[in-house]
Amino acid sequence: EPEVTQTPSHQVTQMGQEVILRCVPISNHLYFYWYRQILGQKVEFLVSFYNNEISEKSEIFDDQFSVERPDGSNFTLKIRSTKLEDSAMYFCASSVTGEGQPQHFGDGTRLSIL
């Protein structure tokens, strides 16, 4: 069964450094998403992406964050200057279409900021 894959599974970074999280969505899906889950808290929406542009973003997704689909398969989340509070699990998801369709999640990247 097709699945969303994320790399790396765990990333440890010094505060202030840039980090790029990578995702390969399911191949026939058109909508892509990033969510995060701080330990012990809810899964929170960050951004959605369709047709090579951001379609929606949350208040969390400030100027430190950016997303890109650099080629036909990868979808990346970049954090420019990491803060301690960016430590979380970051999940990538994709869906065939947008509205009302299930989103399928990868197993996440655990980001630890030191």
Place this chain on the structure above:
Amino acid sequence: EDQVTQSPEALRLQEGESSSLNCSYTVSGLRGLFWYRQDPGKGPEFLFTLYSAGEEKEKERLKATLTKKESFLHITAPKPEDSATYLCAGSGSARQLTFGSGTQLTVLP
């Protein structure tokens, strides 16, 4: 602002002891109510989508139902392998999912 609230936070059942998990939602222009299963260290795994009040979906020992304000996940004769965190999420006029905090289910043999 969309809100999803799940109860109970944690539930311990004996194997074979049926129960229900609750999800209350306030989602503007609901496009879908989703149930996911999350195992430790893993991403949410899709279980069901419900679109309108009165709808029901079943998969093995799980059945999800939807009313205008709540959704229930009924677990019939659970087994230890059903132990996981079950997440409820709503999608409204914005396509993003708004998640609840989840119910951590433990099924004891």
